[in-house]
Amino acid sequence: MRLAHGLDINHPVHKAMVELGKRLEEKSNGQLIVKLYPSGQLGAERECLELLQIGSLDITKVSAAVLENFVSDYKVLSIPYLFRDRQHSYDFYDSTIGKDLLHKGGDYRLMGLCYYDAGSRSFYTKTKAIGSPDDLEGLKIRVQKSHMAVAMVNQLGGAPTPISWGELYTALQQGVVDGAENNLPSFFTSKHYEVCKYYSFDEHTAVPDILLIGTERWSRLNERERQWLQEAADESAIIQRELWRKAEEEALKTIKKAGVKVNYPDKHPFSEKTRAIMNMFKGDSIAQKLIRNIKSMN
Incomplete structure (x- = not known):
């Protein structure tokens, strides 16, 4: 599965995607492998979304701010001072409301897998x-x-x-x-x-990043493969929060x-x-x- 994004390989979101790949390979016993294309190799966020829609790319990460141009409901997440604090945003990501929003892109051939913390x-x-x-x-x-x-x-x-x-x-x-x-x-x-x-x-x-799969690719996965991928994505999102916290501390110091x-x-x-x-x-x-x-x- 080809996963492309625009971030540097030292970025905590990229590191979370590496973890996703490891866990997916383990869960599927090597049947599903993630190949990463970081640093904008396959284009900026909008281009990657368009590649997902036509089935030329499998998975990508975009900011919810960019995704709002495709799925308008995401624009709510760009409201200034919407979230009281970080825990409030995590509660939303993990809630039924948050998961419902991830599934809103079906009409645009895009399906959200999980939220990645992108801080404030x-x-x-x-x-x-x-x-x-x-x-x-x-x-x-x-x-x-x-x-x-x-x-x-x-x-x-x-x-x-x-x-x-x-x-x-x-x-x-x-x-x-x-x-x-x-x-x-x-x-x-x-x-x-x-x-x-x-x-x-x-x-x-506090606009999150969204990990997305194209519905064209999702439709070709069987029920077990979908479960493996969703579990790997959810686990990578939890790991990413700790990676993010450490990255903020390191960045501030540097x-x-x-x-x-x-x-x-x-x-x-x-x-x-x-x-x-x-x-x-x-x-x-x-x-x-x-x-x-x-x-x-x-």
């Missing part, structure tokens, strides 16, 4: 720390190709600039953008800390040594300024129900 996303910039939304005024901030990400940066006063992940290092270097927003391990493994010397923990969103100035702004002004994003869901009863269910989780 924060702003990082070249010339100054972001201490409040006012500091984003006039700054060009790279975002994913996601309507929600664009809306969020607009609300905060920045100029959202969609650029593919693979092109971002050069865009930062050349001044095409003034900064970006992402989680700490991705900031580190991408080496963006070599260009951006300010990382501001506003933690505006970027500080490299001279990155880390600050922890008050999140309340960011939360208040992005509250209007909820208006995007007026008239969408399915999304509103999902938001209510997530927020009411204990």
Whole structure:
């Protein structure tokens, strides 16, 4: 089974996929083998999704922010400050509600297998720390190709600039953008800390990664093979959480040594300024129900 994604091989999500492959091979007694194509070898996230849809690729990992362009219900996961803390997001991933969302992509020939923790996303910039939304005024901030990400940066006063992940290092270097927003391990493994010397923990969103299989490939698996794959995916997701925690600790230590100035702004002004994003869901009863269910989780 061919599994392609855009991340570096040192990234905790890639390491979780390696674990998935090991467990699947063990469970199937060598009948199912995963071949990994990391670092964008087969294209960026959108290209990999399209390859899944036509059956030219079996499995991929994409951010829920990119997936929202294919399966609109996923846009709920990009709402700023939707999750209270990390445990709240884990509770959602493991819940019936979370699993129901994974199965929403069938009409688009995409089926979710599990969520991978992608931490919280924060702003990082070249010339100054972001201490409040006012500091984003006039700054060009790279975002994913996601309507929600664009809306969020607009609300905060920045100029959202969609650029593919693979092109971002050069865009930062050349001044095409003034900064970006992402989680700490991705900031580190991408080496963006070599260009951006300010990382501001506003933690505006906690958008998970989704491991997906194309329904064309899924339909060719028998019941036992499906069970092996689902079990291997679920086990890799639990392993990934610990890998992620360690990767965050290591990344923070390393970027500080490299001279990155880390600050922890008050999140309340960011939360208040992005509250209007909820208006995007007026008239969408399915999304509103999902938001209510997530927020009411204990």
